Amino acid sequence: MARPDGDGHVILDGTWSYSSGSPYSTHYVGQTLRAPDKPEDPPGPLVLFVAPRSAWTLLDDWQGVLGLRGSGSHSIRFDEARIPAHFTREASLLDLPVEGGSHGAKLHGHPMYAGRAASFFHGELAALMIGTAYAAADEYARIIAERPLVLDPGRTRADLHDYQRHLGEALAAIRTADAALRATADDWMEACCDNVSGRAPFTTAVDNRLALVFVTAGRLAWDALQGILFRTAGSRHARDGARMQRYFRDAATIWSHLGPTMAEPLARRVGRDRLGLPSDDIPLIS
Template structure:
């Protein structure tokens, strides 16, 4: 984990001497309370106001935020380690925090100093949910744009100060890169529609409705969120003197999921250990399950797989940081192929973490853990829901595209290979 950069500060930085190790320890210390409040978090559909305030005091929303605007400006590894700890206490809370606190990275990369000063406001408190697919429409008006549309799955929106979205200027043009925009909370309505889902019930993944809201052109960018133009540096990397603000999107976005899935797997591991040390063996009721060699092996195998997934997530974060550095400081661009490889790495970490839970811990933990209200069932539901997200749902397309890039073949949309016809 890297210390913050020495970039000049416009805002006062809370706890300027805080270290990455200390902020990760704060996250770990919150696990017991998050664990006890899982059920109420699911029922509310997001974590409580006092939890949000505790996260803010701990500095979690400022981990990736530039010091110039009151952030800690730590690296991706630090952010992912914090999310792993929070998700270990409550996967839903980890998802809600992670996807609300992460998009500061794109905002600090793609917008100029004046726009960033608008976003970060008078005190530097900034939380920004997002939805990456192009939705709705934007109409030019008076040196700005009028935005309209319904944006779903805005995870982290309950405590967001802003929303970052992607919309279209010319929907009829398939080559239109669209418009990435940042809009403050007072210009959208959060809908109470995050109910009836299988898992991540407390992730705050509500929709928002934007009804003809005008924003200045400086709060928009003619870019596609998942394919940002970062080669050689960005306005943000030059402003903040930190190449972290000139990195690509997909490897980072899927790393968020990787951290959440690893933390969730550790939560299931903790629950599994509680189960086998407290429950009698089925056929030998005079013994506890942990005394049987089979359960010892199951536990050991799960530990190894989760450790492997965690190592991949952290290594992916470190590689991302190095590629961003080389993109700015050396003649070595951060390419789309690099990004695809890192995304595939993080997706594979998620698959390994999932196997540890679905294939080992849930399978051998006993039917009692599958009942409503049981933590093992909740972790299985939460991690199952990851697979329904749009990005992992297109895993085959991702891996095919990675292979095609390696072979020098063009990337094609999902479906038959036109070259084969």
């Protein structure tokens, strides 16, 4: 939690899990709750904060996860760490208002820093999933080209219509996901530019719409990877050390991330936005 120190500082105390990139970063941007004034009271509102590397301890606990083992998503611990109060803000990163621009856009002279975080976050996950699916398709092409047929060893699986179809269907889905990712990334940047120029604000409704397309693109790539490529590559490629196994593990871990679980509430939000109904009351996380 974050506890005001009374002299322009805030005390952070606790452990933050899944702090991706923490082994390499110089700062940490996180969320917590404001500590209550009295121990028996409930915690206060969400607090967004940034803390320098000297304020926290990296825990060596990023082991045993199914995939994404190179993401450096260690836990970090704050032990009564003091940071300046102006390094904090009572706000949610997923719903930080940026209408009319932001301090970051003015500081860096680039509209990208005036975009909403939720849709950008989902775009990152979709890009990871789609890139992994492309890698799995490359590996699948290698596998079927090298795997001789049991009853006709002079030919390979690449000569069979079914495996050609499997690869073609997977590539079509992955490329469709890729096209959606790129087009929506362009839409996101256009929304940032419109926001800074004053043409149109980057509203929560825009954020919801873009985020849901990113999630859907990721699902297309995931379905192609696990439902076609991994399923038909053969169990020998599900062994430890096999590239296809690693791609599946990484993709499965992406799909188990908090982000894809927001698909259902995002879909409800987008539907309500289109119908002119309020949607801010639908939580993305619980």
